[in-house]
Amino acid sequence: MTSLADTGLQVAKRRARLDGWTVAALLVAALAMLPVAVVAASIFVPSGDAWSHLAGTVLVDYVVNTLWLVAGVAALTFIVGVSTAWLVTMCAFPGRRILEWALVLPLAMPAYAVAYTYAEVLDYSGSVQSWLRATFGWGRGDYWFPEVRSVPGAVLMLGLVLYPYVYMLARAAFLSQSVCLLEISRTLGSGPWHTFLRVGLPMARPAIVTGIVLALMETIGDYGVVQHFSVSTFSTGIFRTWYGLGNLTAATQLAALLLGVVFLLLAIERLGRGGAVYHHTTTRYRPLPAFVLRGARAWGAIAACVLPLLLGFLVPAGLLAAWAAQTAPRVVDDGFWRDALNSVTVAALAAVLAVAVALLLAFAARLRPGPVTTWATRLSTLGYAVPGAVVAVGVMIPFGWFDNAVDSWMRDHVGISTGLLLSGTLAAMLFCYVVRFLAISFNAVESGMSKITPNMDRAARALGAGPWAALRRIHAPLLRGSLLTAAVLVFVDTMKELPATLILRPFNFDTLAIRTYELASDERLADASTYALSIVLFGLLPVVLLSAAIARSRPGHS
Amino acid sequence: MLELAGVSRDFAGMQAVDHVDLAVAPGEVVCLLGPSGCGKTTTLRIAAGLEAADSGEVRIGGKVVDGGGAFVPPERRRVGLVFQDYALFPHLTVLDNVAFGLPAGLDRAEKARALLSRVNLADRATDHPHKLSGGEQQRVALARALAPSPLLMLLDEPFSGLNFRLRDRIGEESLSLLRAAGTATLMVTHDSDEAMRLADRIAVMRAGRIVQVGRPLDLYDRPVDLFVAEFFSEINKIETVVEGGVVDTGLGKLPASGLANGTSVIVAIRPEAIRPGGSEPAQVAAVHPMGAYALVKLKHPVRDIRYLLRVEHGAAPEFSAKVGARVGVSLDPRGCFVFASEGDASGHAAVTRRR
Numbered sequence A: 001m002t003s004l005a006d007t008g009l010q011v012a013k014r015r016a017r018l019d020g021w022t023v024a025a026l027l028v029a030a031l032a033m034l035p036v037a038v039v040a041a042s043i044f045v046p047s048g049d050a051w052s053h054l055a056g057t058v059l060v061d062y063v064v065n066t067l068w069l070v071a072g073v074a075a076l077t078f079i080v081g082v083s084t085a086w087l088v089t090m091c092a093f094p095g096r097r098i099l100e101w102a103l104v105l106p107l108a109m110p111a112y113a114v115a116y117t118y119a120e121v122l123d124y125s126g127s128v129q130s131w132l133r134a135t136f137g138w139g140r141g142d143y144w145f146p147e148v149r150s151v152p153g154a155v156l157m158l159g160l161v162l163y164p165y166v167y168m169l170a171r172a173a174f175l176s177q178s179v180c181l182l183e184i185s186r187t188l189g190s191g192p193w194h195t196f197l198r199v200g201l202p203m204a205r206p207a208i209v210t211g212i213v214l215a216l217m218e219t220i221g222d223y224g225v226v227q228h229f230s231v232s233t234f235s236t237g238i239f240r241t242w243y244g245l246g247n248l249t250a251a252t253q254l255a256a257l258l259l260g261v262v263f264l265l266l267a268i269e270r271l272g273r274g275g276a277v278y279h280h281t282t283t284r285y286r287p288l289p290a291f292v293l294r295g296a297r298a299w300g301a302i303a304a305c306v307l308p309l310l311l312g313f314l315v316p317a318g319l320l321a322a323w324a325a326q327t328a329p330r331v332v333d334d335g336f337w338r339d340a341l342n343s344v345t346v347a348a349l350a351a352v353l354a355v356a357v358a359l360l361l362a363f364a365a366r367l368r369p370g371p372v373t374t375w376a377t378r379l380s381t382l383g384y385a386v387p388g389a390v391v392a393v394g395v396m397i398p399f400g401w402f403d404n405a406v407d408s409w410m411r412d413h414v415g416i417s418t419g420l421l422l423s424g425t426l427a428a429m430l431f432c433y434v435v436r437f438l439a440i441s442f443n444a445v446e447s448g449m450s451k452i453t454p455n456m457d458r459a460a461r462a463l464g465a466g467p468w469a470a471l472r473r474i475h476a477p478l479l480r481g482s483l484l485t486a487a488v489l490v491f492v493d494t495m496k497e498l499p500a501t502l503i504l505r506p507f508n509f510d511t512l513a514i515r516t517y518e519l520a521s522d523e524r525l526a527d528a529s530t531y532a533l534s535i536v537l538f539g540l541l542p543v544v545l546l547s548a549a550i551a552r553s554r555p556g557h558s
Numbered sequence B: 001m002l003e004l005a006g007v008s009r010d011f012a013g014m015q016a017v018d019h020v021d022l023a024v025a026p027g028e029v030v031c032l033l034g035p036s037g038c039g040k041t042t043t044l045r046i047a048a049g050l051e052a053a054d055s056g057e058v059r060i061g062g063k064v065v066d067g068g069g070a071f072v073p074p075e076r077r078r079v080g081l082v083f084q085d086y087a088l089f090p091h092l093t094v095l096d097n098v099a100f101g102l103p104a105g106l107d108r109a110e111k112a113r114a115l116l117s118r119v120n121l122a123d124r125a126t127d128h129p130h131k132l133s134g135g136e137q138q139r140v141a142l143a144r145a146l147a148p149s150p151l152l153m154l155l156d157e158p159f160s161g162l163n164f165r166l167r168d169r170i171g172e173e174s175l176s177l178l179r180a181a182g183t184a185t186l187m188v189t190h191d192s193d194e195a196m197r198l199a200d201r202i203a204v205m206r207a208g209r210i211v212q213v214g215r216p217l218d219l220y221d222r223p224v225d226l227f228v229a230e231f232f233s234e235i236n237k238i239e240t241v242v243e244g245g246v247v248d249t250g251l252g253k254l255p256a257s258g259l260a261n262g263t264s265v266i267v268a269i270r271p272e273a274i275r276p277g278g279s280e281p282a283q284v285a286a287v288h289p290m291g292a293y294a295l296v297k298l299k300h301p302v303r304d305i306r307y308l309l310r311v312e313h314g315a316a317p318e319f320s321a322k323v324g325a326r327v328g329v330s331l332d333p334r335g336c337f338v339f340a341s342e343g344d345a346s347g348h349a350a351v352t353r354r355r
Helices: A002-016 A020-044 A049-056 A059-090 A096-102 A111-122 A127-136 A151-176 A179-187 A192-221 A224-228 A234-244 A248-273 A295-331 A334-367 A371-385 A388-413 A426-450 A454-462 A467-496 A499-504 A512-521 A525-552 B040-048 B094-099 B108-118 B134-146 B164-181 B192-198 B216-221 B226-232 B317-321
Strands: B002-011 B014-024 B029-033 B055-060 B063-067 B079-082 B152-156 B184-189 B201-206 B209-214 B236-241 B246-248 B253-255 B264-269 B274-289 B293-299 B306-312 B326-331 B336-340
Touching: A020 A248, A020 A334, A020 A371, A020 A388, A020 A426, A049 A059, A049 A248, A059 A096, A059 A151, A059 A192, A059 A234, A059 A248, A059 A295, A096 A295, A111 A127, A111 A151, A111 A224, A111 A295, A111 A512, A111 A525, A151 A192, A151 A224, A151 A295, A179 A192, A179 B079, A179 B134, A192 A234, A192 A248, A192 A388, A224 A234, A224 A512, A234 A248, A234 A388, A234 A499, A248 A371, A248 A388, A295 A525, A334 A371, A334 A426, A334 A467, A334 A512, A334 A525, A371 A426, A388 A426, A388 A499, A426 A467, A426 A499, A454 A467, A467 A512, A467 A525, A499 A512, A512 A525, B002 B040, B002 B063, B014 B029, B014 B040, B014 B184, B014 B209, B029 B040, B029 B164, B029 B192, B040 B055, B040 B079, B040 B152, B040 B184, B079 B134, B094 B108, B094 B134, B108 B134, B134 B164, B164 B184, B164 B192, B184 B192, B192 B216, B192 B226, B201 B216, B201 B226, B209 B216, B209 B226, B216 B226, B226 B264, B226 B336, B236 B246, B236 B306, B274 B306, B274 B317, B293 B317
Parallel strands: B029 B184, B029 B201, B079 B152, B152 B184
Antiparallel strands: B002 B014, B002 B055, B055 B063, B201 B209, B236 B264, B246 B253, B264 B336, B274 B293, B274 B326, B293 B306
């Protein structure tokens, strides 16, 4: 008895000490916070009249457009994500099994690729309007056609590819709800529709809010869609102020404002969850009830689920494929393969780095649990919420200082110029990606880690396995899947990432995303299609993983 | 209040509920008793409208709610339902849980509060369910189900989540509340003691069929087959054959009324039907003191038969003196039942009647 108590005391003492794990976690947190801190600090730097110029002219546009985008995407992803999730989870209709996973497919589409495709088809000179004119003999101004290059157009594009965030989280929430609760609601006099509104929906609220906030993070970070549609937002403002006006300070301050929006969203998420991760009052599951839909209702359900899939994936992917089929022979040359190799190399490096750092954090949090490591992990994973352009700006500035400082010191003391060591190199890009995507890899690693209970460690130790043997024989095999998932997710997100890559890439360093963007900007969409399609194909990888994960997430549900 | 007539339901070829007939009167508590997988929960779910019957008819309050092409969904059946794990809504307070089934109106909260007081939980109204103990959750679930004044209350193992001391008290309190409200109650359980203690009538189910329905003691004293006999207590089973109109148990002969000579039978003897003291010789094989009584295993002096009986603490000291002691017993025929075995080699004789 006494020996047990003694051991407990020792463990408690050891926790308080600052050791290697804790220091490592703190170091990661400090590095990850660096870009955000730099950007936030910029509001104290005077930027001259550029700022007052901004405030007097375009700033209102930035704010208003960003708000419209946020409101529109929130509404669209909520409606599409929740309704499709409820239909495929709770109702039985033909095609449901396929739609269950197919509804995640738009996630593979970079928003900018969808925007380029639709703009090409729906523009005045696009095939749809041309066909209308030719068929009905209309001329310019004879007819009304919705302008795709507009705020509603951007909302639609972003909503179509971002609703899967809400869909996935809502579906997981619906799946985890005990059917008993829904059945009780039925016997208490609520029909299926009221049961959804009074029980299903409120219980899924935390998950739905999180899904919408994730979609909104992507929305405010988006550069490709709004730039192509000439919708002025904070993202395009940062680029314009920096590259157009050449005012880095003002650009950084715009980034700081955008950061403010992000923290507002994070606060909304906290509030929306109401601190309530609902404790499941019941642990019994039975196969989900499946309200069987027939006739018109079945067709309605199919239409509601197929439409987003069609518009968010099948049509744009189909168009891209059709164009690529024509232009690929011409487009695919040494340049294409070089860009593809660049993309894959950078994404793979980012994935490995992000997973390694995530492992370090996860082990620190496990081996040295306490407020210090908790906060370190929390701060380290904040980057997912910060738009790529903001992180990029926040990386550029300190790295630039560092390079200049080293360079001038070396010139003064050694007499050689070192030039750019960090900024404008792969190092800056990789650093930015890891900061931005660490949360993704960390969550995947941690969820894998949580399946390894401390008692498994203890059992392994009691059976004579030392810490390293336990790591090799218990942790590694159990974690393998999670690590792979983490790596794939970071890999694909890096591949799709546009604004940060645009800002940080070394001179003459092109990737698939950059070339897609450049060709589309030059209105050479047919040429861009092969590049865009390659990104989509890589993007399908995690979608497959995610679909499988959702299907497995319900106990006793095959 | 509830009438099931020839109700059947099969799942992928397995007959889960097979021609079940059962009625529950207002204020009556009927227990559906059976081992897991016997179809009792499916029967309950059919009554609730959570499953549809494949054939047969379900009537509640004289109105057909399932059968003959009609199907009334659960929300319009006026049934209350309490699950084993209570299934309280985690996002609602205790009061809102109880008020869930009440129509919107000024007195809604009042009514819910009144119900909470009836289950002595008025002071927990603003708490969320996870803050409540198991017993409290059970009472909230009951109050919630009672709130819309259901005609029929359906309880699915409602007390098995509670520890056994709480179970007795809460079970009795709950059912007296339901009896007072005049609600017809159908309760599913696999616990024969619970059914025995709480039910007005028990319906024993096996493999989708109701094997026997009756008052608890009638079932105990007059089981229709070995399955029912075995469900309520441990039982001594002796395989033998009818000779000269009687069966030989090894501890005396019993009449084999209605069974022809030569029929293979299983004699079921409840432990308490073997009484210490008497002329039938036996030998003590093992003794397990249980406190208030001792479980004593006897063996036949000649034949290879073993018997289990209960001996009150201090009642017959020679039974627990030592293993191998020779003792005398007598048989109380009221606790002995003779069933024809249906060629079932496992000894699990099943004299089931098709209904």
